Amino acid sequence: MRLKTPRVPPVEPESWTDEQREIFGDLRVNGRILNIFKTLANHPKLGKRWLVFANHIMGKSTLSLRDREILILRIGWLCKSGYEWGQHFLIGLECDLSAAEIERIKRGADAPGWTPAEQLLLRATDELHEDAFISEPTWSGLRQHYSTEQLMDIVFTVGQYNLVSMALNTCGVQLDSGMTLDPDLCKYQS
8 A cells, every 4th residue: 555545536336337337347356346446447448458367367377376376466565565465465365375475475585485486486576576577597497397378477477466566556546344454565655
């Protein structure tokens, strides 16, 4: 959470047009529409097209759920995205990550306890964030663990959640109920 109030106010479902209901109406988590979707309702055409790509990353990627969440949590952390971190902290717990492992993602590839493949995922995320490029040593290491499709999904997952983090931070999307702002991210809030 970079902002304590939204710059782009969420559109509540009771105010939605037919187009907004058609695009976002079925996107319920535990019976409610998340703030990210209420915010995207301000631009339904963008939201509709973005959802196609997001659906690939979240539901059709060749990566394991655990690997996907390691990537998403790391880029969310690097982008200081309170919403992204809070949302994927909960999702990560459902995808074979423990709370201690999620906390360790903050420390990156050099934190003890990661498998060699997980270290490479974290390193690749850092490199993409810092330089928009995975170095040859990291890429060569990843190739020993992942197929070509998986390698592409690694890059596109980090890119997708870098974009999402930028949008969440800039638009000021606020936490949904049940999410908690990580205390380490509170210092970035304004």
